[in-house]
Amino acid sequence: MTQSSLHETVRIGLLTGAVAAAGILFDNAYHIQVLVFIGINTILTLGLNLLMGYTGQISLGHAAFYGIGAYTSAILTVHFQFSPWAALFPSLGLAVLVALIVGIPTLKLSGYYLAMGTLGFGMIVFIVFRELDFWTGGSSGLAGIPSLKIGSVDLMSGRNFYYLVWGAVLGTLVVSRRLIESRVGRALRSIHGSEHAAMAIGVNTQAYKLQVFVFSAFLAALAGFLYAHCIGFISPGSFDFMASVRMVTMVVIGGMASIWGALLGASLLTLLPEWLHAFADYEMIVYGLILMLVMIFLPQGLLRGLLDIYERSRNA
Amino acid sequence: MQELLQYIFSGLTNGAIYAVIALGFSILYGATRLINFAHGEFVMLGALGLITLWQGLKIPLAIALVLAVLGVALIGFLFERLAIRTVSRPEPIVLIIITVGASIFLRGVGMLVWGKDAHSAPAFFSFAPIDVMGAKLLAQSIWILVVVVALTFALHAFFKKTLVGKAMTAASISKKAAWLTGIPYEWMILLAFVLSTATGAVAGVIITPITMCSYDMGTLLGLKGFCSAMLGGLGSLWGALAGGIVLGVLESLGAGFLSSGYKDAIAFGLLLAILYIRPSGIFGAKDLHRF
Numbered sequence: 001m002t003q004s005s006l007h008e009t010v011r012i013g014l015l016t017g018a019v020a021a022a023g024i025l026f027d028n029a030y031h032i033q034v035l036v037f038i039g040i041n042t043i044l045t046l047g048l049n050l051l052m053g054y055t056g057q058i059s060l061g062h063a064a065f066y067g068i069g070a071y072t073s074a075i076l077t078v079h080f081q082f083s084p085w086a087a088l089f090p091s092l093g094l095a096v097l098v099a100l101i102v103g104i105p106t107l108k109l110s111g112y113y114l115a116m117g118t119l120g121f122g123m124i125v126f127i128v129f130r131e132l133d134f135w136t137g138g139s140s141g142l143a144g145i146p147s148l149k150i151g152s153v154d155l156m157s158g159r160n161f162y163y164l165v166w167g168a169v170l171g172t173l174v175v176s177r178r179l180i181e182s183r184v185g186r187a188l189r190s191i192h193g194s195e196h197a198a199m200a201i202g203v204n205t206q207a208y209k210l211q212v213f214v215f216s217a218f219l220a221a222l223a224g225f226l227y228a229h230c231i232g233f234i235s236p237g238s239f240d241f242m243a244s245v246r247m248v249t250m251v252v253i254g255g256m257a258s259i260w261g262a263l264l265g266a267s268l269l270t271l272l273p274e275w276l277h278a279f280a281d282y283e284m285i286v287y288g289l290i291l292m293l294v295m296i297f298l299p300q301g302l303l304r305g306l307l308d309i310y311e312r313s314r315n316a
Numbered sequence: 317m318q319e320l321l322q323y324i325f326s327g328l329t330n331g332a333i334y335a336v337i338a339l340g341f342s343i344l345y346g347a348t349r350l351i352n353f354a355h356g357e358f359v360m361l362g363a364l365g366l367i368t369l370w371q372g373l374k375i376p377l378a379i380a381l382v383l384a385v386l387g388v389a390l391i392g393f394l395f396e397r398l399a400i401r402t403v404s405r406p407e408p409i410v411l412i413i414i415t416v417g418a419s420i421f422l423r424g425v426g427m428l429v430w431g432k433d434a435h436s437a438p439a440f441f442s443f444a445p446i447d448v449m450g451a452k453l454l455a456q457s458i459w460i461l462v463v464v465v466a467l468t469f470a471l472h473a474f475f476k477k478t479l480v481g482k483a484m485t486a487a488s489i490s491k492k493a494a495w496l497t498g499i500p501y502e503w504m505i506l507l508a509f510v511l512s513t514a515t516g517a518v519a520g521v522i523i524t525p526i527t528m529c530s531y532d533m534g535t536l537l538g539l540k541g542f543c544s545a546m547l548g549g550l551g552s553l554w555g556a557l558a559g560g561i562v563l564g565v566l567e568s569l570g571a572g573f574l575s576s577g578y579k580d581a582i583a584f585g586l587l588l589a590i591l592y593i594r595p596s597g598i599f600g601a602k603d604l605h606r607f
Contacts, residue, residue, distance in 0.1 A: 058409050058413075060416065105588075105591075106588075108592075109591055110408075111409070111412075112350075113591055115351075115412045115416075117591045120539065120584035121584075123580065123584050124581050124588075127577070127580055127584075131575075131578060242420070248416070252413060281428065285420075287420050287424075288418060288419070288420035288422070291413055291417025291420065292399050292418060292421065295403070295410050296404075299404070
């Protein structure tokens, strides 16, 4: 075990401890709820970060997969009386299938065209959610999504759902970490560096890009599944273009190509609306400013950028 | 027949507006190889700006039109100076995120200034609609088509006949060679931003009498303008015009004969098809880089 992976193991151990401690310490249902949302957003951000941060492929339509995960499970449980756990596999499976079908042509594009292509895809899926009102309830949304149960234990009661979500977060963190340090991870980073150079040294760039796209769609659908069964109600507004922009902002603020940055970005942007009263009116201005300022002044992300400034000032 | 003609008329009108938006994308892409994801928001600022100046402040229409376009061009100027020039690593992914950020920011500002309600303006002229085989052609539509074709001619003349226009073309072909011949390259980029955002504002002001305008109108219009620019071949002025008209008519026919709810999906489906199959556009001659 190398030094850095030992550090990582310690960090993940610390996070596990912190999650358990927070679960015991926080008593207030509202606080627990906020922590659950941080967890769901962390899963989303981790997935998108693998695609954007590590592989350098932008997606402006990732909310589509989040929505597919949420809507598939919601429709199956509400209209077809599936048990939520039985709906988990179809909803993840559909997201993976859609990601494969969309990914093959889309990932041949790069730069601005990829961004426009994914944006167009996200918009189409959003329109489908809104217009397929027989199943999705249209703009007014779909209510009455059942909560998750294990045996006779309702996961919605108390802190059970919190532990479920953060268990999934820790699992995702470990898997992402392993992925980054593997042969696949190196291939992904080589694509980020230069796609042509990666091809020249024998990396099958199309296949790797597709794999990471599908994996990030899988994680987004998992987050969507958790979201739908946590809230019990979903509407197309949660999966629009702004939702995709929120995801990109979480990746950008935490720092592209940083797994711990994903946790930071998701936490900050989940807490911000809770702290700032009347945030709804300023939400777009704040997100827009964050995206512009971070990319102009701290392209490595908030954490790395502030550390750099600190180190420079200490050395000066 | 009457129904078909009516759809085509409304498609032509919408298409002309998409064409102006596409012109803005093409001007900027031609000069800088950059795609501005905030372009639609400049259309929104032009439209709502005109409504405020004309209806709110009671400024005469002609002056309000000029002021709205100049005001938006000024914002375009500031946008280039503050958000684009300052970027240290101008890679596509960085510029995409910055322009997406600018788009969300401007939309947020629009919501604060104009609120969430939709606004509308009366028709610029009060002529009776012309009757063509039972279908009604609004005077406003004819006026829009005339403005669009005139604008395309004017831009074409600017790029082909004037010294500044030729310098911009030169700078877009080779930055270094243009610099060696004494063309101030950075000014050309700035000018491209100002021109591009000003055409966005023109699209915004001509759209005000025919549609409801609100702070969130920009995203869809921007995407459809981009789709039109791609259809006609990005960077080509006449391609932008043709692409806009084609998209407008297809969309109008699709909404009329298939389903109006999925109207917007037509544009995106077309955009994806173009990106996958022929990224140089229907009218574009040379193959465009996908990598």
